[in-house]
Amino acid sequence: MLESLGSALKKGFDKIAGAIFIDKKTIEIIVKDLQRALIQADVNVHLVKELSDRIKKEAEDEKIKGIEKKEHLTKILHDEILNLLGKEKHELKIEKGKNNKIMLLGLYGQGKTTTTSKLAAYYSKRGFKVAMLGLDVHRPAAAHQLEQLGAQVKIPVFIDKTEKKALNIYKKYKKDLDKFDLIIIDTAGRHDLDKELVDEIKQLEKEINPDYVILTISADIGQAAKNQALKFQEACNINGVIITRMDSTAKAGGALTACNETKAPVFFIGTGEKANDFETFNPEAFISRLLGLGDLDGLLEKVQSAIDEKSQTKTKERLESGEFNLRDFQEQIKQMGNIGSFSKLVEMIPGLGKTKIPDNLLNTQEEKVKKWQHAIDSMTKEEINNPEIIEKQTTRLGRIAKGSGTTTSDIRQLIKQYRILKDLASGSGDLENFDPSQGLNQKQMQKIAKKFGKKMKF
Ligand SMILES: Nc1nc2c(ncn2[C@@H]2O[C@H](COP(=O)(O)OP(=O)(O)O)[C@@H](O)[C@H]2O)c(=O)[nH]1
Ligand SMILES: [Mg+2]
Structure with a gap:
């Protein structure tokens, strides 16, 4: 959902x-x-x-x-x-021993009948003596459907398969119904909210006098729920809505927000076809769960x-002033222990989503990071501030590798990663054509190095 x-x-x-x-x-x-x-x-x-x-x-x-x-x-x-x-969070106020009545309204196929049985099961489980009343006299199969659902949830159903007037069914069973704590009433839908439907609803409302009249809306209709709710609000006195089929559409957000716009409280949501796929709607809890x-x-x-703020502020300043050197990079690597991974570090750079960067570029194992730490420790101050001289002079490369128990290729890689990070942070990264299987090609490296060089005054 x-x-x-x-x-x-x-x-x-x-x-x-x-x-x-x-x-x-x-x-x-x-x-x-x-x-x-x-x-x-x-x-x-x-x-x-x-x-x-x-x-x-x-x-x-x-x-x-x-x-x-x-x-x-x-x-x-x-x-x-x-x-x-x-x-x-809106709740229905239903009291035991009071003969409460909830009447469900809605257009065809929005989930009235299913929801009737879900509501009945919900309250039955909470100790209410519940009955269902089937007043959909327009669809021949409606009474049968409710009957079956009633059998599944083991709740009495009052129906009349031959009666054509909804109100007559109610009158016929009124005495029996009075014995229950709660009556859930299923009504007939239409393709549209036409006059015939409104008249029927109004008459039922007048005679039955339900505590709640609730509109069922399927989440599939998304933001169109707004118009539907408004129309029903205007034509009949609905107290709120139940949104069904939250599970089967991507548009549920539209339906929920549209109902909120019309100030129609959402009491429950339906999250599946079964009786148990039903829950109260609590916006706060709903968001927590989404997250x-x-x-x-x-x-x-x-x-x-998430992070040590002081150190982050320092990094930011160094990046902005262009002074970010290998030592800062090492500082950042150390912090990775707290943060998790190299990719996380890159994510921290504002404006730079992980999506933009090829995964294997970021796929830096801890072991490698350790090697880099040792390598940086074996460098002179001059080398830390100007890593370029290491690349130029292979004797330096050899010395650092030997001193830190790493290889020259480890060190070259370290410098490369450092540059990429710095370059990306300065907003001039060019990795659009990066092919992860090939690594950075010469041209891309040159391009980055060129930009890098210009900015960094080597
Ligand atoms: N996936 C899913 N299906 C639902 C839900 N509520 C109802 N349905 C299905 O939607 C269809 C129409 O429901 P029904 O109760 O007959 O609608 P009515 O015409 O308004 O009475 C049926 O196939 C139900 O099983 C729900 O919360 N999730
Ligand atoms: Mg129905």
Whole structure:
């Protein structure tokens, strides 16, 4: 259910946690990813635009800096998504011993009958004495369907397969129904909300006087749920909606956000064909689950523990001033222990998604990293500041290799990785035509080295 939205959100939060600092470019990338995911989930473009503008405006507040900025952005993102789904959890107030009635409405095939039995099972499990009443007199098979579902969940069903007037069925069973705590009423749908349907619903509402009239909407219709909910709100007194088939569409985000727009509370969601595939809808918990982790506090903690802020600020300054040398690179390598991997390090460079970089370039094993550490320890200050002289003079290469128990090719590789990182960080990386099986070709290396050289005044 909404996997792609979930993973886009996760990525967004990870980017915030991992970024060395939050600048305009980082915010833009995060917002863009989020926009793409929301639109894919069929969330209305205007809503997406408004949300993006708010995030950008809030996030670019210059007064908030450093780690606070990350916390701030994490919170904004979280709250905006929550806002989109609706902040509150809405619950039906059903009391035992009170003969409560819930009537379900909806167009054809939206899930009324299935949901009738799901609701009945939900409350039956919680100790209510529940019955189902089948008032769909238009579809010949409707009564039979409810009968079967009732047998599955072991809940009494009141139907009349020959009666053509819905109200008569209710009247016929009224006395029996009065003995239950809760009656769930299935009604007939139509292709559209026409006058005939509205009249029928109104008459039933008047005579039965249900505690809740709930619209069932299938998530498949995405943001079109807005119009459907509005139409039913206008024509009949619905108290809220149940969204079905959350499991079988990518458009569920559209349906959820559209209902929130119309202020129609979403009481439950249907997540499969079986009676148990049914749950209350709690926006906060729903987001936590989408993200695959706890609540906002959990997210904030992640931001705080991700990296040593001081060291990141230093790295950023060194990168920006062009002074980033092999020693800084070594510092970063050391930090990898806390962060996890080389790819994570590259991810921390603002504006640089992992996607842009070929995997095997980043596939640096711990062992190699250890060798590099030793190699850097065997270098002179001059060599650390000007790695180019090592490449030029093979005697230096040999000496460092011998002193650190590495090979000259290890050292060449180290310098190459360092350059790539530095070059990428300076925004002039050119890896578009990179062929992972070949490594960097001469031309690409030259190009990077040239840019690198210009910037770095070797
Ligand atoms: N995957 C899935 N299918 C559902 C869900 N709810 C209902 N359905 C299916 O949707 C179809 C129409 O449901 P039904 O209850 O007959 O709709 P009605 O015409 O409004 O009464 C049936 O095949 C149901 O099994 C759900 O939450 N998930
Ligand atoms: Mg039905």
